[in-house]
Amino acid sequence: DTGVSQDPRHKITKRGQNVTFRCDPISEHNRLYWYRQTLGQGPEFLTYFQNEAQLEKSRLLSDRFSAERPKGSFSTLEIQRTEQGDSAMYLCASSLGGGPLHFGNGTRLTVT
Amino acid sequence: DQQVKQNSPSLSVQEGRISILNCDYTNSMFDYFLWYKKYPAEGPTFLISISSIKDKNEDGRFTVFLNKSAKHLSLHIVPSQPGDSAVYFCAASELNSGYSTLTFGKGTMLLVSP
Numbered sequence: 001d002t003g004v005s006q007d008p009r010h011k012i013t014k015r016g017q018n019v020t021f022r023c024d025p026i027s028e029h030n031r032l033y034w035y036r037q038t039l040g041q042g043p044e045f046l047t048y049f050q051n052e053a054q055l056e057k058s059r060l061l062s063d064r065f066s067a068e069r070p071k072g073s074f075s076t077l078e079i080q081r082t083e084q085g086d087s088a089m090y091l092c093a094s095s096l097g098g099g100p101l102h103f104g105n106g107t108r109l110t111v112t
Numbered sequence: 113d114q115q116v117k118q119n120s121p122s123l124s125v126q127e128g129r130i131s132i133l134n135c136d137y138t139n140s141m142f143d144y145f146l147w148y149k150k151y152p153a154e155g156p157t158f159l160i161s162i163s164s165i166k167d168k169n170e171d172g173r174f175t176v177f178l179n180k181s182a183k184h185l186s187l188h189i190v191p192s193q194p195g196d197s198a199v200y201f202c203a204a205s206e207l208n209s210g211y212s213t214l215t216f217g218k219g220t221m222l223l224v225s226p
Contacts, residue, residue: 004155031212042116042201042216043156056212091155098211100146103155 002026004104006092012110013082020078021107025094032075033101034067035091036060043091043103049075082111115139116204118217125224131189133220135202138183142204144211147176147187150199150219159200160187192224 005024013019025032031050035043046065047057051072061067064082069075079086089108093101117136125131133147143164148156162169162176162185169176175188189196199221203214 033212040218042203042218043214044216045213048212050212056209058213093155098144098205100158100161101214102158103148105153105155 004092004094004102006090006104006107008107009105010108010110012112015084015111016081018078018080019082019109020076021090021092021109023075023077023092023104025074025092026102027073029094029096029102030072031095031097032069033093033095034075034077035093035103037089037091037106038087046077079109082109084111087111113138114217115142116202116215116217118200118202118220120220121218122221122223125192125222127194127224127226128191131187131192131196131222131224133187133189133200133202133222135185135187135217136183137185137204139204139206139215140183141206141208142215143207144205145176145178145185146203146205146214147174148201148203148216149196150201156201189222192222194224194226197222197224 007022033048034046037043049069064080067077089106091106093103146161147159150156178185199219201219202217205211
């Protein structure tokens with residue numbers, strides 16, 4: 001069990017630019033989740049995949065956000081035309097079925 | 113509308129004493145509850161969970177109690193150690209979603225002093 005890996009750890013971008021984050025889940029886990037955490041708040045659900053199928057999206061996930069998990073393994077989260085309000089910690093997690101989520105260390109996005 | 117509430121932003125406890133962290137929820141459909149611990153610059157780490165069919169679950173120094181009628185759960189840490197100093201998040205989920213989404217509280221920062 002090597003844990004959930006996220007890349008990059010930090011990303012600074014200018015408003016209007018596109019960014020993409022990668023998540024590698026625990027290998028035997030079939031579910032993969034994206035959460036967002038802002039200062040003083042708990043993590044908020046964005047979306048989740050079961051294998052390669054994206055089964056649920058939060059209303060927080062605007063049209064500028066897209067997530068993929070093409071082969072049911074790693075996942076990417078892309079934010080187009082970033083806004084300052086997108087600045088947050090983006091957390092990826094994985095689980096085996098409905099078991100406890102195991103989180104990565106997150107990607108901290110700063111939009112200037 | 114916060115469905116999971118942790119009303120104490122912080123808690124200070126002396127080493128060796130009991131730490132009690134509280135959590136309230138409003139959604140009666142929640143039937144699975146978890147506690148996560150988070151150190152700075154790291155992701156949340158799963159600690160312990162409890163299903164609504166139980167009222168207590170214990171794992172070493174950590175015990176979670178669930179009071180369904182009051183929609184309240186608590187995490188007890190006995191004895192508290194300085195390494196327990198972290199932010200603790202309460203989270204809830206429901207069978208209807210296949211336990212696919214967690215709703216988190218805002219967290220309680222625990223400081224255990226030597």
